[in-house]
Amino acid sequence: MKINNQYYRSIFLADDGISVCIFDQKKLPWHFEIVTLKTYQQAAVAISDMTVRGAPLLAMTGAYGMALAMLQDCSDEMVVRAYDDLVSTRPTAVNLKWALDIMKARLLATAVAERVKIAYQQADDLCQQDTHINHAIGMNGLQIIEQIVHQKQQRGDDDTVHILTHCNAGWLATTDYGTATAPLYLAHDKGIKLHIWVDETRPRNQGLLTAFELKQHGVPHSVIADNTGGLLMQQNKVDMCIVGADRVTANGDVCNKIGTYLKALAANVHDVPFYVALPSPTIDYNLPAGHLIHIEERQQQEITTIYGLDSHNQVAQLSLTDSPAYNPAFDVTPARYITGYITETGILTQQDFKA
Amino acid sequence: MKINNQYYRSIFLADDGISVCIFDQKKLPWHFEIVTLKTYQQAAVAISDMTVRGAPLLAMTGAYGMALAMLQDCSDEMVVRAYDDLVSTRPTAVNLKWALDIMKARLLATAVAERVKIAYQQADDLCQQDTHINHAIGMNGLQIIEQIVHQKQQRGDDDTVHILTHCNAGWLATTDYGTATAPLYLAHDKGIKLHIWVDETRPRNQGLLTAFELKQHGVPHSVIADNTGGLLMQQNKVDMCIVGADRVTANGDVCNKIGTYLKALAANVHDVPFYVALPSPTIDYNLPAGHLIHIEERQQQEITTIYGLDSHNQVAQLSLTDSPAYNPAFDVTPARYITGYITETGILTQQDFKA
Numbered sequence: 001m002k003i004n005n006q007y008y009r010s011i012f013l014a015d016d017g018i019s020v021c022i023f024d025q026k027k028l029p030w031h032f033e034i035v036t037l038k039t040y041q042q043a044a045v046a047i048s049d050m051t052v053r054g055a056p057l058l059a060m061t062g063a064y065g066m067a068l069a070m071l072q073d074c075s076d077e078m079v080v081r082a083y084d085d086l087v088s089t090r091p092t093a094v095n096l097k098w099a100l101d102i103m104k105a106r107l108l109a110t111a112v113a114e115r116v117k118i119a120y121q122q123a124d125d126l127c128q129q130d131t132h133i134n135h136a137i138g139m140n141g142l143q144i145i146e147q148i149v150h151q152k153q154q155r156g157d158d159d160t161v162h163i164l165t166h167c168n169a170g171w172l173a174t175t176d177y178g179t180a181t182a183p184l185y186l187a188h189d190k191g192i193k194l195h196i197w198v199d200e201t202r203p204r205n206q207g208l209l210t211a212f213e214l215k216q217h218g219v220p221h222s223v224i225a226d227n228t229g230g231l232l233m234q235q236n237k238v239d240m241c242i243v244g245a246d247r248v249t250a251n252g253d254v255c256n257k258i259g260t261y262l263k264a265l266a267a268n269v270h271d272v273p274f275y276v277a278l279p280s281p282t283i284d285y286n287l288p289a290g291h292l293i294h295i296e297e298r299q300q301q302e303i304t305t306i307y308g309l310d311s312h313n314q315v316a317q318l319s320l321t322d323s324p325a326y327n328p329a330f331d332v333t334p335a336r337y338i339t340g341y342i343t344e345t346g347i348l349t350q351q352d353f354k355a
Numbered sequence: 356m357k358i359n360n361q362y363y364r365s366i367f368l369a370d371d372g373i374s375v376c377i378f379d380q381k382k383l384p385w386h387f388e389i390v391t392l393k394t395y396q397q398a399a400v401a402i403s404d405m406t407v408r409g410a411p412l413l414a415m416t417g418a419y420g421m422a423l424a425m426l427q428d429c430s431d432e433m434v435v436r437a438y439d440d441l442v443s444t445r446p447t448a449v450n451l452k453w454a455l456d457i458m459k460a461r462l463l464a465t466a467v468a469e470r471v472k473i474a475y476q477q478a479d480d481l482c483q484q485d486t487h488i489n490h491a492i493g494m495n496g497l498q499i500i501e502q503i504v505h506q507k508q509q510r511g512d513d514d515t516v517h518i519l520t521h522c523n524a525g526w527l528a529t530t531d532y533g534t535a536t537a538p539l540y541l542a543h544d545k546g547i548k549l550h551i552w553v554d555e556t557r558p559r560n561q562g563l564l565t566a567f568e569l570k571q572h573g574v575p576h577s578v579i580a581d582n583t584g585g586l587l588m589q590q591n592k593v594d595m596c597i598v599g600a601d602r603v604t605a606n607g608d609v610c611n612k613i614g615t616y617l618k619a620l621a622a623n624v625h626d627v628p629f630y631v632a633l634p635s636p637t638i639d640y641n642l643p644a645g646h647l648i649h650i651e652e653r654q655q656q657e658i659t660t661i662y663g664l665d666s667h668n669q670v671a672q673l674s675l676t677d678s679p680a681y682n683p684a685f686d687v688t689p690a691r692y693i694t695g696y697i698t699e700t701g702i703l704t705q706q707d708f709k710a
Contacts, residue, residue, distance in 0.1 A: 198678070202557060202582060212678070223658055223659070225557040225682070226580070227556070227557060227613045228613055228686075231613060231650065231683055231686035231687075258583055259581070262582065262618075262620070266616075304578070305663070306661055306673065307673070308660070308674050309675075310671065310674075317666075318661065318663025320661075321566055321567075321578055323566035323578050325577055325578040326579050328586055332586075
């Protein structure tokens with residue numbers, strides 16, 4: 001992914017080869033600032049205060065946090081202490097615990113003198129694995145976009161592909177490429193003409209992060225209010241939808257950012273293909289169906305206040321209303337509305353899930 | 356309608372019996388400030404700078420503006436000049452021109468010495484007419500809410516009626532009651548237990564005006580992101596939807612604030628009754644169907660910036676993104692998704708429109 005015309009991963013080592021660089025995502029999309037982590041405690045703060053966000057990126061920050069801990073002290077005690085401190089930063093982050101478990105087991109099985117080297121190697125391996133998964137999702141999604149280009153050309157239509165996306169299943173939440181965004185970047189880099197409709201995704205406006213990514217990478221896009229997708233589909237201005245997934249159940253129901261379901265309903269009515277992009281571990285075969293998912297209810301303040309840049313170019317918060325608000329974070333889209341599930345191993349359809 | 360426990364119309368005469376009072380709607384929902392208009396020029400500015408908003412209220416402000424002009428000078432020249440100045444403030448406001456046409460014709464047909472008295476009488480008549488229409492819409496809508504209460508009681512459910520509304524077809528846009536909100540106020544005043552889901556209605560957040568109204572009048576409500584209605588209907592948390600209409604075509608298609616269509620689609624899938632409340636002149640029998648309506652595209656800035664209260668309790672604007680945005684103001688909901696049209700003369704259904 002490019003920012004200011006330079007390639008970046010969303011987590012990488014500084015020129016000294018040991019400090020860990022991330023972007024301050026609390027300041028995005030307004031300010032682009034690289035933060036350098038030199039201790040595992042700094043990594044823990046970056047995770048807990050949301051300087052980094054997105055399940056895969058949290059995991060990678062935790063992994064590199066373990067490497068920083070080994071620089072400080074590579075005793076067994078430090079392995080355990082750093083693990084405990086890091087894992088407790090975001091108790092519900094499954095990926096974070098998964099990565100830390102790998103790091104801890106690997107380090108305790110490694111001779112003390114080798115731990116610094118192995119820690120950095122293992123963290124880097126996890127990042128590369130994440131990047132490869134997303135790249136593979138991108139390659140599989142690219143095929144779908146190429147088919148749409150082909151269909152549009154056969155119909156004699158303009159061959160710009162208009163794709164609607166919701167939230168930020170993007171590069172910023174992963175090590176590179178993102179999930180829902182990976183096919184977009186690969187298609188753009190291959191010269192396919194794209195135009196992305198970016199749902200702003202209230203209440204937390206993660207769509208603005210997607211817009212930031214697309215702008216930096218040079219992919220044409222327009223930010224829209226979440227209310228707009230129905231009209232666009234009615235007017236034949238959307239060729240496909242592609243979103244991420246927080247969880248997919250054994251029957252193929254998709255839990256994703258609130259608002260996904262409304263777009264899937266409109267896509268269904270207007271025969272617009274609706275795709276979900278996800279690493280295959282996101283599929284929870286132990287959970288039979290979407291109605292069993294507990295929908296997290298978040299703070300009212302996410303609805304009643306909003307962040308942006310004030311006239312002094314500072315990130316600031318405004319109060320929108322003092323009425324009560326209700327803020328469920330996710331909704332569930334039944335499998336019957338999903339055209340396909342783009343994973344790193346291939347494109348699944350409803351038939352691949354138990355009804 | 357009550358504000359701070361006192362009954363108000365949204366336009367009324369000051370204690371002096373001649374000055375015209377309105378609320379500064381640019382500062383709502385954050386600050387409640389009464390503005391007093393003493394000249395027709397002040398009325399013209401209030402219309403053009405959006406101190407007042409909403410088609411009926413613009414019309415009433417224009418009518419009282421003509422009365423203020425007569426106080427200043429009740430010559431024929433002034434009738435014509437005030438008309439011209441007021442009508443040019445918002446060239447596309449059909450109701451405003453309609454009211455000014457009535458005022459101008461009536462005043463030119465009135466002896467000069469009587470013009471002040473007749474102007475105030477005529478403006479007051481127009482306000483009462485608007486109030487009566489909205490009250491009649493409210494009474495017709497109230498019947499529907501009462502039926503829902505009855506059904507819920509028969510099923511043994513909790514008898515609180517949960518109603519979702521979008522945008523502000525409210526009291527603030529009219530003289531009193533509003534259109535979509537009129538049934539809510541009458542039901543609440545009759546002791547029916549209500550809970551209103553208020554779509555915030557990006558990009559202009561008019562839902563916050565609805566929340567302000569409901570809060571002042573004591574109607575229980577929750578503000579929600581526009582993304583939320585699909586989940587709520589899936590979870591059986593919505594008993595009916597009620598929205599306003601900017602225009603209804605001869606076949607019953609409804610043009611209303613962007614996002615209305617997505618809620619109508621979800622309501623249809625989940626068998627939630629979807630009602631539109633409107634004064635019957637909103638039906639344009641000369642326009643055959645909704646696809647012929649030109650959808651107004653508004654400034655990108657409405658999406659890329661947002662207003663709220665800063666930490667000093669001042670109304671302030673934040674910049675959300677510098678990406679391009681696309682901002683169509685309305686969408687069209689096909690007649691087949693509308694359960695009924697609540698007008699002042701009764702409740703229409705699809706069968707009352709030409710297919």
